[in-house]
Structures are given as C-alpha cells and as structure tokens.
Amino acid sequence: MARPTPSGHQSIRSQNLCIVLSEIHRHGRLSRAELTHNTGFNRSTIKVLVAQLEEMGLVSEYAPAARGTAGRPSPIVGPRTDGPYAVAVDVAVSHLTVAAVALGGRVLARHSIDLADLVAPQEIVAEVVAGVRVLADSIPGQSWLIGVGVSVPGTVRRHDSRILTAPNLHWADVDLIAMLGAAFGADIPIYLGNDANLGVVAEHLRGVARDVDDVAYLIARVGVGAGFLVDGGPLLGAHGLAGEIGHIVVQPGGPLCYCGNQGCFEQVVGERALFARAGRSGPTPAAGIEDVMRDADGGNVFAQTAIDDVCQWLAVGLASISHLVNPQLIVIGGSLSLLLNERQERLQLSLDALMARAPGEPARVCIGALGEDAPLLGAAELVFAGLLSDPLETASAHRSQTEVLGGLDAVPPQAPHGSGRRAAVGVARRLQ
C-alpha cells in the first residue's frame, strides 16, 4: 500500500546525489553541462551536488581540454581514481579473476589464475584473498574498499544468496558469502550473483546493450546459462534461478547430460560438446576453441562440422529464448563467442529462418562488447548498487583499505558463519 509521504529535505538531497552519481558512474566522465542535460537539474543544483560528491571523496572535477570553440568550457566531472573501489571476482570453471574496479567501471588492476579441476570453495576463498593482496600494490593508497562482488557459474538462491549448485565446479549448497565474510571481516559487504545474470547487467550498463531494456545474455563457456533484463530490470525468477537454459532439452535422445536427461542445450552447444565433436579435448578451454577454429580453417571436416552443429543448435536455443521472453537483443558472451566473430550473420539468418513463419519476433543477435569481463564487471555493480542508492550513508561508513587488507592475513580454514550479510539483490533499475 504505497502512498506518497512528504519527503524531508535531506532525503531529496540524498536522492539527487544518487541521480548525479549514477550518471557519472554510468558514463565514466561527463561535463557539468552534460550532467545538467541528462538529469534535468539546473546548473546551480548540479554545481552544489557535484561539490558535495567531491567533498565526500567520490568524484573530482577538472578543466576540460581546450576545444577551440567560443564560450567558457564546462568542467569535467569523473570518479576519483583514489576513491571507493569494489573487488570483483569471476569464478569460472577453468580460471579465477580478481579485479579492483573503481566507480565508472574502470578496472584499476586485475589478477587471474587458472583453476585445477574440482576446486573447492575454500580454495577459491584463499585465492580471492591472495588475489586482493596482489592487487593492493596497484591501487592508490587513499582508495577504500566498499565491498566484494562475486560471479559464480551456478544457481544463486534469491532469498539468502546461497549457491544451490554450480554443477561444472561440482559444488552444491555452498554459502560462499559466509566464507568470504569470515575472510574479509564483518565491515566489508559481500555480494554474489549468477554469471549470466551479472553479464547482462554489465552489457546493459557498459556494453552492446546500452539503451536496450529487453535483453537476453547467453553465457556459453563450459556451462551455458542466460540472464534476462525485462523492461530494464533483472528477471530473477521466484527463487533467483531464471535463465538456466543449459538444461532445456533441445534434442530428445541426444547426448547424455549429468542431470540425467538427454540432449540438454549445454550438451550440444557447450565447450565440451564442441571439443568432443571436433576430436579435441583442450585443457584450457579458450585456447581449445581457437584450436578448433584453426583446424576448421585448415580444412578439418570434423572441426568444421562441430562448429556448424554448435551454431545450428545455438540458433534453436536462441529461438526458444525469443519465443518465451521476446528480448529485443540477445548478447552472446563467454568463450564460445569467439566462434561467432565470423559467424554472427549466419547465426542471425538461422534464427530468423527458424522463426520466419511462427508467431514471435527473432531477437537481434550480437557478440558482447565486454568479452569475458561481463560477469566480472556485473559483479562490481552488485557492490556499487549500495553506494549509488545511498551515497551519504555508504560513503560515511567507509574505512581505509590498509585496515581491510591488514585483516586478510588470517584466513580461517573453515567458514564458521556469515549470516547477517546483505544478500545480493541484482542491480536496481536506477543504475540503468
């Protein structure tokens, strides 16, 4: 029963700061004139709000480069490079990336390692902590950590952010937030999301899906998953499990899947299906895909057929997405997008042909602009969402980076607890 309540002066100020900071975060840097235009605030309001954000250590203003036109140039506003930052973590099946990401989405530093098969959650926690310590050298001393956002290739339950299952990691029912919380200490909020759900947020904010409000993002690596934006907001589903396209059956009687069914989408378009059909089993998947492509270019019929098959099955899956969710745009991310660089048009034609005489509208298909970084950048957005929704509150609660990193020396071997942490919540509409 929402009713309008009289808003106090302070809460309007806070909302206005949120609007201006979100604009700066989205665009990276803007002139004050652009801020005035984009927000609808007048020039003096923008000046006051920017001054306050500057005072809070979030943004800085500087003179624009000379441009040779008449009139006084408008000052440029951008996020401080020694301001707040997020630690973003992308847990993939074959590798782990840890990055420090500043407001504006700029990656200050990153650290990646290959993962052995069957890595345990506790090892991931240790690697994240080690990664953050490596990154520390590259981060300006004044910067302050505001939270850790993690992308996982698994299902994240909506109400408590537990990982229900990450099949290709062989994880089930893992409270990674509690484990990371024990390592980082109670003052650093930890957020967790599904890789595809985070990828679509990042491509919408900074990639090919800018200004598109109905978007599907297909992440195709070892596992295959989808994330959806509907009217600009995340489609999470009742339990947060929407987008598990890897296990819709597209080929009854087809290859056996670990889920017990035959012909799951993941079994016909995932990396392993490609390698198996092409007669290869690449140990490091991204390299493996390039190998298959090279084989195909060299005339290897198995490799050529394998790529053709994957593309045709991809079209079948994209048709199902188009029919069920009717996105305007389907963004292909993950390592398999490498395959599509030269085959994007053919994939689009296959999709269009499948839907030519059916009710419904085939989505436009394109390759993500952020590449393998989309889930990583989406994970950072989980962290920034808190700051952007309430800059006054979040910024005043900051603590120094040194203090946090000092606490990382003692990583407990087991995660004892961790409730009370904020649940990952998807990124709210105001970001977009």
Next chain:
Amino acid sequence: MARPTPSGHQSIRSQNLCIVLSEIHRHGRLSRAELTHNTGFNRSTIKVLVAQLEEMGLVSEYAPAARGTAGRPSPIVGPRTDGPYAVAVDVAVSHLTVAAVALGGRVLARHSIDLADLVAPQEIVAEVVAGVRVLADSIPGQSWLIGVGVSVPGTVRRHDSRILTAPNLHWADVDLIAMLGAAFGADIPIYLGNDANLGVVAEHLRGVARDVDDVAYLIARVGVGAGFLVDGGPLLGAHGLAGEIGHIVVQPGGPLCYCGNQGCFEQVVGERALFARAGRSGPTPAAGIEDVMRDADGGNVFAQTAIDDVCQWLAVGLASISHLVNPQLIVIGGSLSLLLNERQERLQLSLDALMARAPGEPARVCIGALGEDAPLLGAAELVFAGLLSDPLETASAHRSQTEVLGGLDAVPPQAPHGSGRRAAVGVARRLQ
C-alpha cells in the same frame, strides 16, 4: 530521472480512492474494518473515501448479516451491481464469448456462440456487437459501459496493440481495436490482449495464483501459449510477444508445424495432436477431449497413449518454462486442463523427475481455478485498469449504456480508421 514532486491534496485523494477501490475490486466485498486493515488507512479516512466512491456510483454500503458476536458490526462495502461494467470478449479458435463484467469481477451476463472455421475479423466484430445487444437485457438499466476488453489467441504488438498474427484463426496484421472502435464509437475505449497474458492476470487476481508473484500460465487449446508474471508484473517482452511457447521446438524431426519447423510444442501437446494420436477429429474441441478421455477410460489403447504422450511432452515444456523463467507456480488453463484433472500429480512427478538433478527448481503445477474464463476475466481487467488507476477522472467521463447501445445499430462493413485509441497496456501492478 524520477524525482519526488510535492503532491497536491487532490492527487493524494485520487490515489487513496484508487487504493480503496482496488481492494474492493479485488475482494468483491469487504467490511469497512477489513478495508481499514488491508489499506492501513484509519477508520475515519475509510469512511470518507467509501462515501465518495458511493457518491460516484461505484460502490454501495449495506448492513452485514447478524453474526451473534458482541460489538457493532462493520458495514459491508461492495461494487454496485448497477454501476460501471466492462464488456469482455474471448475470441477462441472454436467459439466466441461476450460477457458483461461488473467491478469485483462478477459476470453479470454472458453470451457464447460457436465459430465456423476461418472466421474473419469483421465477422467477429459483428458477433461482438450482436452479443452486446443480447446482453443488454440482463444488465440493470442504470449500469454504464466503461470499455471493451478483448482476448485473442494471437500475438498483440506492444506499442500499437495490432494483432500481428493469430495463426489458428488465419489472421495476420489485424487492427481489431480500430474495427471495434468504429462499431462502438469514439467514447468507448477498446483494449486488446493475448489470451495467455490475460489468463495469468485473472488467475493471479481471482484464481489459484492469488498471492503468488512469479507465475506462468499455460493456455492449451488448439494453440498453446504462455503468459508470465514476474515479481507480480506482466512479462510482455520487447514487442509484447513473450510466452509464445507453442513454437519452441521440443522434438526435432517431429510433426510438421505450419510455421515450417518440425516438433513445435503446440504440435505435440495441442488439441489437434491429441485428437490425431487418439484417432479422433472432434469438431468441437472441448467435447472432443472428453471423448478421448472416455475412450481411454474404456480401454482404448490409442486414446491412452495419446493422453500419456501429451502429458509427457507437457512436462518437457513445463521444465523449459521452469528453467528459463523460474516461476513458483505454473497454472494450466484452456481446454486441455480437462485432461489433467486426474493426472495433475503425475504431471508434477514427471516435471520433478526431469529437473531432479539439474540446476533449477521445478514449479508447482496446478489447474486454473477460472477454467476457460481466465482470458475473458483478464480482458475485463484491461478495462478496469483505467478506472482503478484514476476513479475520479474515469467515473466522471461515463455515459449511459442506452446511449452506447443505441449507436450499435449501424455497424460499418469495413473499419475505416481507429487510431488514437488507448493501447492495451497489460494490467499494472497496482491491481495485484
């Protein structure tokens, strides 16, 4: 860039009327005490608001039946039976239903006719007009028509409400709103929606999906479609075409579909697939399904196998919905729900088995409470949405029913125009 604006007294009053009227509409009738409880308004505010709604001719108050407990009983508030009403129309492939629906969702009168094959849009318009004239006798003289809402078994484009295609009617690119507008006159708004999208709204408001915010509704008649609610709001998709599950390919190489593909969902679970497999071609589908069920009960192996096949393929489709959209509840509507009365548990077990070891959560499956009426009642909600969102404005613009029906004598053979009418917009969250 939404910012809070100071709300004037009048607009708050209008919003409060909207809240109270929506509660009455949702529940049909409520005591003033229940209204106080449900809305959070205090007793004197409720008294004033109810008095205003009564003055506007929308609701009436009456004494409750004696209940034998202490204290003065709270007056009951309900919609006036001679107040505003909607004409709701359900265009199905085999029949047409026209109903007068009062606030509170009560069907005042209804009129159904069987449709011949290949009925043209213009014939539908003529039948709707004829139906409204038949209904007029059953409607209290003081009642006033506030709009016409139509459900169609086809795709309705979001931005202009044109019917892009209704394949089982063999319609393409039909502006039914313009055609009905020409018949009803410019003062009666016409709304249009897809049958499954309207069905899910009705089951959510008045059926089995009350209090469930993530719902899929599968309408299985001759055609098969789905409608989704996500976080309580409609999932329409970029062009309004979400939910076209009838054409996802579930059995590659299976029966040929009119869309050119083989093994579309509609071709393995639709009425025609059932009749063909069971060795029957029922002329009137609902009777036909009962015939197949009787055959199966009598030991006819073809009928038994046909039903088993349809149920198994249904489970495959419901698994795809669960994986992609993760609803809490899937409601089965349409004539095929007859099949499931005795097979609901088995369908649930099949779905659970398909998803037992996969990431994701099988939805709970149940049969709709509103039966074949769900799209009809959802179509009425398209009309009520306008009244509920702005009772003051809409109620003051009413005109008498006699006046409208008088204008129906002359139905033009061709619809000359019709732009400028309000587009169907799905039913907003405030209804739920």
